[in-house]
Amino acid sequence: MSFDADPNKVIPFAVDFAVNALQAAYKEASVKRFIFTSSSAAAVVSSADTPPANITEDSWTDYIVDAAWADPPYTQERAMVTYAASKNQAEKAVWKYHKENRQERPDLIVNTVLPNFNFGRSLVREKQGYPSSSGLPRSLFKGEVTDFHKGLPPQYFIDVDDSGRLHVAAAILPNLEDQRIFGFAGRFNWDTVLDIFRKNVPEKKFPDNFSGGEDGNEIVPRGKAEQLLRDLGRPGWTSLEESILANIEGLY
Known part of the structure; x- marks a missing residue:
């Protein structure tokens, strides 16, 4: 993962890395599934400047790619745009290669996970x-x-253990083929995180709230992803409170 603002130093490398890994899987007959860790940024980037939308398996942040390749200077403020564009282009390259070459390995299943x-x-x-x-x-x-x-900005989160479980689901569950799996457990902003701190550690003083609002995007496939967790024996998504408290273990 790189936060260099120059797309020439980030995007081609990300694409080559993804395609090289898939090519290696194609060449090894014992590999039956290829699971690519993409990113939510390949499908949606939360921003106050972008109207809320219904995000589906067909959603891509192509406008971010255009912004990343805009003329220099490549100032550090553009680093996150370049990072998001690299995720978009790497995942697209995986699907393009698989579509063009799948006749060589009809037994190879490809899934991507977008946490x-x-x-x-x-x-x-x-x-x-x-x-x-x-x-x-x-x-x-x-x-x-x-x-x-x-x-x-306010956006969605996922607990890291649920991220791992979605990768396991993508690798082992039957009838899960050529899928984009959306790891969006629920919405958060930093004020909700601070409220969790105050509730569970009332004796400690925390900063004042500074980040309100919520991500207005509706992630249509998140229910399908949650069902995969249930198929693995989990009750569903890990809650924000549970995830945040696990995150700060050892601090209090």
């Missing part, structure tokens, strides 16, 4: 700390409101 913002428990906190997006609840819990917090 939104991941929260939850670190696998080995003593060694990992709070990596990637799990670092944001940690810093907020410690009273640090960063520019990234302020710049992140």
Whole structure:
């Protein structure tokens, strides 16, 4: 994952990485399923400047790709746009290659998983700390409101364990072929995260609320993804509160 703003340094690499992995799967007869971790950014990017929409399996953020390839300068403010475009283009490249070559491997099943913002428990906190997006609840819990917090619009989340389970479902469940699996458990903003902190750690002082509203997009396939979790024996999505509390384990 790269947050370089220059699309020339990010997008071709992401596409090549994805296609090379799929080509390797095509060449190995023992590989029967190929699961590609895409991103919610391939289908939707939450923004106050973009009208809410019904997001389906056919939704793509092609306007983000156009923005990423706009003329330089490639200032750091464009880094997230370039990142989102790389996710779009990498997943599209996977589906394009599979469509054009599937006659060579009709037995090979391809599925992609599109998780939104991941929260939850670190696998080995003593060694990992709070990596990637799990670092944001940690810093907020410690009273640090960063520019990234302020710049992140309300959107959807998913617990990291549910992300893993959706990948397992994509790999083992029968009749799950050529699917885009949408890992969107529910909506959140930082005010709801702060409210969870206050409810569960009432003795601690936290920053004032600063991030209201909610993501207006409706993710049509999220119900199908939740059913996959139930097919694996889970009750459904992990709640935001459960995920956030798991995320900040070790801090109180």
